[in-house]
Amino acid sequence: MTHADLVFTGGPVFRADTVRSRTSGVAVRGGRIVAVGDVRELVGPGTEVVDLAGRLLVPGFQDAHVHPVMGGIGLLSCNLHDAETEPEYLDIIAAYAAANPGAPWITGGGWAMSAFAGGTPTAASLDRVVSDRPVFLPNRDGHGAWVNSLALELAGIDARTPDPADGRIERDAAGIPTGTLHEGAMSLVNHLIPPTSPEELRAGLLKGQEYLHSYGITAWQDAIVGAYADLRDTGVTYRRAAEDGTLTARVVGALWWDRGAGLEQIPSLVERRERYSPADPEHLGGRFAATSVKIMQDGVAENFTAAMLEPYCDGHGHPTDNSGISFVAPEVLNEAVPELDALGFQVHFHAIGDRAVRQCLDAVEHAIARNGRGDNRHHIAHLQVIHPDDIPRFRALGVAANMQSLWAALEPQMVELTLPFLGSPRDAWQYPFGDLQRAGAVLVAGSDWSVSTPNPMAAIHTAVNRTAAREYAEGDYEPFLPEQAIDLATSLAAYTAGSAWVNHLDHVTGTIEVGKYADLAVLDRDPFAGPAAEIGDTRVLQTFVEGERVYAAPDA
Numbered sequence: 001m002t003h004a005d006l007v008f009t010g011g012p013v014f015r016a017d018t019v020r021s022r023t024s025g026v027a028v029r030g031g032r033i034v035a036v037g038d039v040r041e042l043v044g045p046g047t048e049v050v051d052l053a054g055r056l057l058v059p060g061f062q063d064a065h066v067h068p069v070m071g072g073i074g075l076l077s078c079n080l081h082d083a084e085t086e087p088e089y090l091d092i093i094a095a096y097a098a099a100n101p102g103a104p105w106i107t108g109g110g111w112a113m114s115a116f117a118g119g120t121p122t123a124a125s126l127d128r129v130v131s132d133r134p135v136f137l138p139n140r141d142g143h144g145a146w147v148n149s150l151a152l153e154l155a156g157i158d159a160r161t162p163d164p165a166d167g168r169i170e171r172d173a174a175g176i177p178t179g180t181l182h183e184g185a186m187s188l189v190n191h192l193i194p195p196t197s198p199e200e201l202r203a204g205l206l207k208g209q210e211y212l213h214s215y216g217i218t219a220w221q222d223a224i225v226g227a228y229a230d231l232r233d234t235g236v237t238y239r240r241a242a243e244d245g246t247l248t249a250r251v252v253g254a255l256w257w258d259r260g261a262g263l264e265q266i267p268s269l270v271e272r273r274e275r276y277s278p279a280d281p282e283h284l285g286g287r288f289a290a291t292s293v294k295i296m297q298d299g300v301a302e303n304f305t306a307a308m309l310e311p312y313c314d315g316h317g318h319p320t321d322n323s324g325i326s327f328v329a330p331e332v333l334n335e336a337v338p339e340l341d342a343l344g345f346q347v348h349f350h351a352i353g354d355r356a357v358r359q360c361l362d363a364v365e366h367a368i369a370r371n372g373r374g375d376n377r378h379h380i381a382h383l384q385v386i387h388p389d390d391i392p393r394f395r396a397l398g399v400a401a402n403m404q405s406l407w408a409a410l411e412p413q414m415v416e417l418t419l420p421f422l423g424s425p426r427d428a429w430q431y432p433f434g435d436l437q438r439a440g441a442v443l444v445a446g447s448d449w450s451v452s453t454p455n456p457m458a459a460i461h462t463a464v465n466r467t468a469a470r471e472y473a474e475g476d477y478e479p480f481l482p483e484q485a486i487d488l489a490t491s492l493a494a495y496t497a498g499s500a501w502v503n504h505l506d507h508v509t510g511t512i513e514v515g516k517y518a519d520l521a522v523l524d525r526d527p528f529a530g531p532a533a534e535i536g537d538t539r540v541l542q543t544f545v546e547g548e549r550v551y552a553a554p555d556a
Contacts, residue, residue: 003044004029006518006547011052012526015512016059016496020489026057028518031546036512050542056526058492059512060218060519060543061456062250062499064402065348065381065446067142067223069201069234072208074450076200078108078137081450084474086115086125093137094129105193106130109138110450111146113302114412114474120170121146123179136189138229141451143300145186145229152177155189164188166259166327168305182303183325190229201237209249213551215455216521216540219250221446221503223294223348223381225276226256235276235290242287248550250519252503253290254348259327263336269293270343286508292346295336296327298356301384302417306353309387313423323355330359337363338370341378346504348402349380354387354429361393368397379444379502382407383436385422385429394441400502401441403433403494404448405463408484410477433463434484443490444498456495457527461536463491469536488528488535518547522556 004027013023013036027039035042043049074081078096080089089111097106113119126135126148134151138144152158159175167184169177181189196204212220226233235255241247253276255269276290299305304312307324314320328336337347341364349360360380367378379400384407394401408431419427437443445463447454453472461469463486466479479485486494500510509519522542527535543551 002029004034004039004042004047006048006050007039007043008050008052008057008520008522009039011055011057013057013512014492016493017511017513020493023512026512026518026520028547031518031548033512033514033516033518036514050522052522054526055541056523056528057512058216058521058523059496059510060521060545061216061495062503062505062510063212063217063220063446063449063454063456064379064444064499064502065223065404066212066220066449066454068208068212068220068449069204069222069237070224070231071450071454072206072211073196073200073204073231074108074110075207075211076203078106079110080108080137081110081140084112084115086121089115090125090129093126093135097130097133104133106133106135107137107193109145111137111139112413113139113144113417119302119413119417120178120180123147123149123152126179134192136193138186141300141448142229143183143305144303145181145189147179147181147189149179151189152179154192157188161188166325168303183299183305186229196232198237201232201234202241205234205237205241206246209247212249212454213543214540216523216543217249217454217456218519218521218543218545219500219503219505219509221252221254221292221348223254223448224256225253225290226258228256235272238288239276247287248545250286250503250505250509251288252292253288254292254294255290257293257295257328257336259296262332263339266336266339266343269340269345273345291504292348293340294348294350295333296350297333297360298324298327298351298353300352301422302413304421306384307356307359308353308385308426309355309358310426312421315420317423324353326356326359330362333359333363334366338367341367341374341376342371344376346376347378349378350382351380352382352384354385354390354426357383357386358390361390361397361399364397364399373398377502377504381446381448384431385426386432387429388435391432391435392439394436395439400444400498401433401436402502403431403443403445403463404452404459405431405433405445405491406447406452406459406472407431408433408466408480409462409468410480411468411474414480428481430481432484433486437486437490442498442501443486443494444502445491445495446499457523457538458536460488460491460495464488464532464535471536488532518544520544
């Protein structure tokens with residue numbers, strides 16, 4: 001008998017298979033799982049034994065919508081994610097500027113809209129701490145940026161500057177720009193920022209990877225591989241990291257669809273797929289392939305750019321004349337998606353509003369009518385507002401629901417900047433994960449980090465409880481639409497088997513089965529054994545990729 005290289009024993013194992021079964025042990029040899037259940041006889045003199053001590057072993061988490069390079073660079077620059085108020089932000093910005101006197105621009109970001117009246121910070125407040133250099137700081141969701149007066153001046157933005165078709169310049173009553181740029185208006189400034197160097201991109205990727213591994217994440221789909229905001233195309237960064245072995249995760253890259261262009265960009269997407277992806281899927285260890293295309297169909301509800309079927313309310317229940325922005329015209333979308341589908345691309349949509357969700361589903365329906373049903377596994381991320389009529393279409397069209405379930409809770413941004421402007425009944429159509437599950441949709445999960453924490457257990461907590469986990473709560477709120485909760489096993493499976501399926505990695509990862517890679521995470525408890533209210537307290541102690549430890553907590 002050949003002994004195992006690595007054995008996990010002494011605790012429960014969540015396999016994430018179809019019936020959500022559990023077992024009691026796992027043995028690994030040569031990077032793959034060779035046995036599950038009673039594996040004691042596979043322990044030899046050279047076997048490393050991990051005593052679970054009653055803690056749960058799960059498949060490595062897979063984040064189906066994340067921005068690791070952007071997030072990693074954010075951690076290495078002017079990082080505002082850990083602060084919550086305007087004075088705290090200004091202190092961090094001032095300290096960063098003082099510590100980096102040679103930086104021509106102050107960049108970074110991560111501020112919360114809820115910290116500012118109307119969700120819009122001003123150039124005047126930034127000028128008080130940095131006036132000698134331009135400042136460009138995107139918010140947490142990446143759909144708006146805070147700039148100082150010098151940045152506005154360098155970009156030539158003043159009262160006469162028109163809003164771009166896909167964005168908006170925040171202005172005062174006299175039409176003077178105030179310092180917040182929404183959506184496409186960010187490009188008026190960020191094209192002036194010196195390009196991120198290859199060395200900075202690599203450092204950002206490795207920092208982001210390290211951070212994601214600390215949360216048990218072993219694979220992901222990078223939701224923007226292409227030039228976006230102040231970030232360059234990261235396809236070469238990923239390919240080189242895969243070649244030199246520093247990319248320890250499995251990654252699918254979603255090539256960015258330039259919404260300022262049309263179908264003429266498709267040949268370049270095909271060329272980049274071929275350049276970034278190995279012809280042999282097992283080459284580079286199967287670590288990177290750019291086989292998806294990201295189409296951002298709308299913005300976000302908080303700045304009224306999410307595309308809605310009916311107009312936004314004015315905060316007092318009265319309709320306005322604004323129903324948001326469809327970034328890609330439906331007639332273009334209905335041609336682009338069938339063509340991408342025919343070329344074997346997966347389409348990864350961003351859709352927040354119910355009109356955007358419907359337009360994405362319509363485009364997939366056009367693809368099926370033209371090409372028949374394939375196995376590209378198209379998915380729609382975010383899904384904040386879905387019209388009830390569209391819920392069953394996910395299953396009917398084979399479109400996966402890509403949940404960022406951390407957002408399905410009441411918090412200041414939801415209470416102050418969203419609910420008053422959606423109105424009834426639309427405010428009750430938000431994040432309907434329970435309805436999607438009952439309708440038979442495939443559920444997958446992601447974080448959208450650096451928009452929000454990549455901690456899967458925090459997101460799973462909210463999916464189950466419809467409240468924020470303790471560490472992330474911003475007030476004492478009731479569960480948000482509790483009828484849309486999903487159970488713990490379903491949520492764990494979405495973050496493992498579901499995301500592996502959407503990444504076309506389900507044949508080698510996502511579940512704990514003999515023959516699959518030993519991409520695994522050890523939790524600090526069995527969350528099934530405790531109260532649901534404590535799910536979000538769960539931490540990751542160890543993370544393994546192909547049986548190699550890529551993260552260990554200090555107390556592991």
